[in-house]
Amino acid sequence: MRDDRLKYLFVLPAVAVVFATAVWPLAESLRLSFTVGRLNRPGFPQGYLGLENYLWAFFEEPAFWNSVRVTALYTFATVSLTTLIALGLALLLAPGGRLRGGVQTLLILPFAMSPALIGVSFRFMFNPEFGLFDAFFGFLLPPLAEVSWLADPALAFSVCVMADVWGWIPFLTLVLIGGLAAVPRETLEAAAVDGASGWRVFKDITLPQLVPVLGVVVILKSVFSLKTFDQVYMLTNGGPGTATQTLSHYVYFNGLKYGQLGYSAAVAWLMVVPMIALTWLYARYVFRGSRPDS
Amino acid sequence: MRRDGISMSRYPEAFARSAQFENETLGFPLRAHPQLLFYRKDLIPSPPRTWDELVTLGKELKQSNPEISPLALYFNNDGNRQNLFIWLNFLWAAGADIFNPDWTAAWTSEEGLQATADYIALHTVHEVTNPNSLAFVEQDARQSFMQGNSAMIPVWWWAYSGFYNPDTSTLSKEQVGFTGMPSYRGRTKTYAISMPFSISSHSRNQDAAWEFLKWLSNPDLDKKNAVEREVKGEPIVNNVVTHITSLTDPEVNAANDGIQTAAWDSLKESGIMPQIPEWPEVGDILSAAIADAAAGGNVRELMLAAAERSDRILRRAGRIK
Numbered sequence: 280m281r282d283d284r285l286k287y288l289f290v291l292p293a294v295a296v297v298f299a300t301a302v303w304p305l306a307e308s309l310r311l312s313f314t315v316g317r318l319n320r321p322g323f324p325q326g327y328l329g330l331e332n333y334l335w336a337f338f339e340e341p342a343f344w345n346s347v348r349v350t351a352l353y354t355f356a357t358v359s360l361t362t363l364i365a366l367g368l369a370l371l372l373a374p375g376g377r378l379r380g381g382v383q384t385l386l387i388l389p390f391a392m393s394p395a396l397i398g399v400s401f402r403f404m405f406n407p408e409f410g411l412f413d414a415f416f417g418f419l420l421p422p423l424a425e426v427s428w429l430a431d432p433a434l435a436f437s438v439c440v441m442a443d444v445w446g447w448i449p450f451l452t453l454v455l456i457g458g459l460a461a462v463p464r465e466t467l468e469a470a471a472v473d474g475a476s477g478w479r480v481f482k483d484i485t486l487p488q489l490v491p492v493l494g495v496v497v498i499l500k501s502v503f504s505l506k507t508f509d510q511v512y513m514l515t516n517g518g519p520g521t522a523t524q525t526l527s528h529y530v531y532f533n534g535l536k537y538g539q540l541g542y543s544a545a546v547a548w549l550m551v552v553p554m555i556a557l558t559w560l561y562a563r564y565v566f567r568g569s570r571p572d573s
Numbered sequence: 574m575r576r577d578g579i580s581m582s583r584y585p586e587a588f589a590r591s592a593q594f595e596n597e598t599l600g601f602p603l604r605a606h607p608q609l610l611f612y613r614k615d616l617i618p619s620p621p622r623t624w625d626e627l628v629t630l631g632k633e634l635k636q637s638n639p640e641i642s643p644l645a646l647y648f649n650n651d652g653n654r655q656n657l658f659i660w661l662n663f664l665w666a667a668g669a670d671i672f673n674p675d676w677t678a679a680w681t682s683e684e685g686l687q688a689t690a691d692y693i694a695l696h697t698v699h700e701v702t703n704p705n706s707l708a709f710v711e712q713d714a715r716q717s718f719m720q721g722n723s724a725m726i727p728v729w730w731w732a733y734s735g736f737y738n739p740d741t742s743t744l745s746k747e748q749v750g751f752t753g754m755p756s757y758r759g760r761t762k763t764y765a766i767s768m769p770f771s772i773s774s775h776s777r778n779q780d781a782a783w784e785f786l787k788w789l790s791n792p793d794l795d796k797k798n799a800v801e802r803e804v805k806g807e808p809i810v811n812n813v814v815t816h817i818t819s820l821t822d823p824e825v826n827a828a829n830d831g832i833q834t835a836a837w838d839s840l841k842e843s844g845i846m847p848q849i850p851e852w853p854e855v856g857d858i859l860s861a862a863i864a865d866a867a868a869g870g871n872v873r874e875l876m877l878a879a880a881e882r883s884d885r886i887l888r889r890a891g892r893i894k
Contacts, residue, residue: 317890319850339885407705408717430649430707430868516652519707520865536652537854 308544316541324541332545343546345521346529352436353525354504357443362497364444365451370481372452373459383456386449394446398513401442405429432522435515439523442510447503451496458492459485491564498561505553526550574598577787583816585765587843592769594848600771601790605815606729607839608658608763609832611736613724614750616641620725624663624691624755627725631701634724642703645714645723648696648867650860654853655711656867657846657860658764659727662754663688665762665844671859672847676892678880680859688757689863690872697869707867719744727754729766730836733829734810751832753839765843767815792816800828851890855883 312332315325336343368386372379389397404412407427417424428434462485470480508527511517517524517532524532526546534543574580581589581598588602612620616638621627631643648656664670669685672678679685696702703709703723711728718726719735719742730751737746754763770789772782788794795816802808812829819825820837846852862879866872887893 317850335889339889341882406713407708408713408720408722425704427705427708430705432868516650518650518652518861518864519868520650520861532652532857533854536857538850539854 309548311541312544312548314541316539316544318538318540320538328541332542333549335542336546336549342521342524342529346524346526349436349522349524350505350507350526353440353443353507353523354501356440357447357504357507358497358500360440360444361447361451361500362493365448365455365496366493368448368452369455369459370485373456383453386452389446389448390450392446394507394510395513397442397446398510401438402429402514405438429515430519432519435519436523439511439514442514443504443507446510447500451500454496455489455492458489461492462488494564495561498557498564502554502557502561505550505557579787583792583818585815585817585820585837585840585843587765587840587845588767588815591765591767591845592771600769601786602767602815603770603790604813605765605767606731606813607765607836607843608662608727608754609730609733609751609835609839610725610727610754611718611732611749611751612726613641613744613748615748616724617750620750620752621755622752623759624695624757627755628695628699628701631699631725635701638724641721642717642723643701643725644695644703644706645709645717645726646695646702646706647709647711647714648707648864649710649713650857650864651710652857653710654846654856654860656863657856658711660689660692660863661764661844661846662727662762663692663757665764666757666760668760675894676849676887678883681877681880686873686876689866689876691757693863693866693872696867707864730832731813733812733832738810751830751835753835760842761839762842762844763839765840765845767845790815792818795819796822796825799825799833802828849892851887851892854886858882858886 311324313328313330315328316323316332317325372382392400401412404410405428407413407430410428413426413428416428417426426434428438466484466488467480470484475483506527507525508531511523511525511528512531515523517528527550530543530547530550533539533546581593584592584602584605585607587607588605589598591605592598592600592602610620616634617630621630627644634641634643646659650656661671664680664685667684667688669682669688670679680689696706703714703717705717706714709717714723714726715728715732715735717723721743733749733751735741736749737744754761770786772779772786776782795814796819798811799814799819802810812832814820814825814833817837820833820840822833826833846856858879862870862875866875884893
């Protein structure tokens with residue numbers, strides 16, 4: 280067998296697996312999104328609806344727009360907070376020191392926890408009657424002692440953000456430490472010799488060279504924040520009211536709890552649009568240095 | 574059922590209805606629950622019989638025992654529509670309902686809106702509820718009662734044994750009392766829930782399954798489960814029964830402090846949630862509206878907005894013509 284055919288044969292199993300687990304379900308969900316697709320009625324998926332599921336989301340469902348708003352706010356808050364805190368921690372840990380190895384190992388622990396477990400833990404810790412964080416914040420700031428964190432829409436949202444930021448900081452910190460290690464030491468030393476302050480060194484030398492890594496970090500985190508489900512499901516289940524209902528949560532409830540698989544497939548496909556944009560950006564950042572012509 | 578002489582009349586009507594759909598029996602309610610009001614006997618010598626009495630008592634309790642909240646309620650919408658359980662008592666007692674016969678929202682009648690406002694007012698106006706009731710789901714409210722932080726809780730009867738179990742509660746049996754749900758505007762109508770068991774139409778052994786279901790649901794076993802206090806050396810406590818004969822049985826009542834008599838009373842006028850496929854979605858809309866109202870939102874506006882969404886959803890589903 281010729282070499283150019285053999286190489287396709289070798290990748291065929293992998294392509295088949297990707298097709299069966301990603302391409303086919305995606306195509307099937309796209310088909311479903313144009314049907315009635317009610318699980319709780321006979322004759323699933325019942326019939327062709329055209330664009331009605333999409334139009335229903337856009338023009339008839341305030342809950343859809345609420346989940347879009349919640350997801351956008353959640354993504355903005357978690358991405359910016361996680362990136363900023365992780366950058367600060369990375370700058371502190373990058374120079375090294377005796378404790379760095381131990382600290383880095385400790386840092387990975389929150390990231391190793393499943394989001395569902397983080398959600399349950401935060402729910403317990405913010406329990407108004409016996410929650411550890413609830414008591415801690417009440418002790419630090421007495422006016423907060425009477426606050427029911429998970430009962431107030433804004434505070435419940437902030438607890439969701441807090442839990443996500445806590446879980447993601449370690450991973451992003453480690454990535455950024457790697458990015459900082461790639462900044463040439465000579466440029467930093469030259470700036471210091473020229474009398475540049477620490478802030479100037481960071482602003483004019485470190486940050487510009489860290490931008491590609493920061494770009495990847497922000498895009499990656501945005502993708503994960505956009506599809507947040509398990510943590511919110513366990514922590515607030517979208518409440519109070521619909522204050523923390525993300526798009527993924529909305530899709531899950533409509534598809535599996537209300538049995539409207541056609542409609543939830545349509546909303547899921549609407550989520551695909553920003554995902555594709557972010558994936559395209561991510562691919563550009565990651566692979567731009569590996570093109571044969573570059 | 575006819576061949577074996579089994580009738581659904583052996584169950585309280587609400588339990589039987591929960592195992593039926595469009596007048597067809599689909600299973601047996603093997604575990605089912607009425608609502609009761611549990612209270613601290615050491616703090617409340619005479620339990621309230623109406624919601625007005627409960628408010629008065631709650632305000633007195635706040636004065637005499639400021640460290641304990643009068644009432645543990647659960648307004649949080651957790652996805653299981655738990656914050657509708659007590660609301661339904663108010664709604665039905667006021668003569669209102671969830672749906673009209675044509676499936677349009679019925680909770681927007683003046684009686685329904687007033688009943689909802691009065692339910693929410695327990696927290697926002699009278700302040701006799703635990704301040705954390707906005708964050709509570711049913712489990713949290715039970716915890717609050719068991720930890721001695723709340724003096725009363727309206728909840729399912731199965732929770733009784735847990736309320737005085739030393740492994741889970743700070744309360745002793747002498748401290749825990751129960752009574753029927755308080756009345757609203759002179760009427761009591763409670764919400765009941767059940768877990769029906771059925772035989773799948775795909776079962777390849779339907780006759781064997783029927784024999785098993787008959788054994789599992791027989792009245793003697795129902796009674797035995799509520800009277801036995803030990804199985805193979807392991808202590809057990811269960812007060813849950815589903816047959817009318819068990820609810821009214823003196824031996825069963827004697828073994829369970831008479832909770833079945835209170836339950837039977839609660840079940841005499843009792844309803845269930847709507848049995849339509851769209852109910853989970855509409856119920857969640859209502860549940861979110863109730864949570865928002867308890868958090869200080871405008872009751873009327875929220876309930877009207879919920880009705881508008883419900884009507885739209887049911888129209889799209891073809892239920893409203």
